Amino acid sequence: MIACFVDGKLAGNCEISFRTGMKDRHRASVAIALLQAYWNLGIGTRMFEEMIRTAKERGDVRQIEIEFIEGNSRARGLYEKMGFRITGVKPDAIRMKDGTFVNEYMMQKRL
């Protein structure tokens, strides 16, 4: 996990998890969340650069995976900018507070 502090205050964090099984240790998954006050400052881009660098350094990682919820165009835009592409969809995977269902999309970046 990487935490980002701006002037001593926590702005957000991200994490990368590596699979360790014999058949899936070529896969890693990432997650990220920043407080809204710190959006659009380039922090997400910088965090992704660091997570991708970490994955490459590990040697046997070939692909990084992430998910986003339908409608989160900001997250999707950042992930596409960082080289991720949609690989699948889980229909109605998320139930919103108002009771409506939305899809979850899987993305992958090949290293």
Ligand SMILES: CC(C)(COP(=O)(O)OP(=O)(O)OC[C@H]1O[C@@H](n2cnc3c(N)ncnc32)[C@H](O)[C@@H]1OP(=O)(O)O)[C@@H](O)C(=O)NCCC(=O)NCCS
């Ligand atoms: C998604 C999130 C991590 C982005 O982080 P960020 O620090 O704001 O992103 P950056 O400033 O580094 O990058 C911005 C990039 O996102 C994309 N982007 C920003 N706003 C966008 C919008 N409204 N629509 C589409 N893409 C957008 C652009 O590609 C932009 O790159 P550019 O500035 O070079 O054009 C942040 O908004 C966040 O934490 N949101 C809430 C939690 C969340 O949604 N997490 C992901 C769950 S799947």
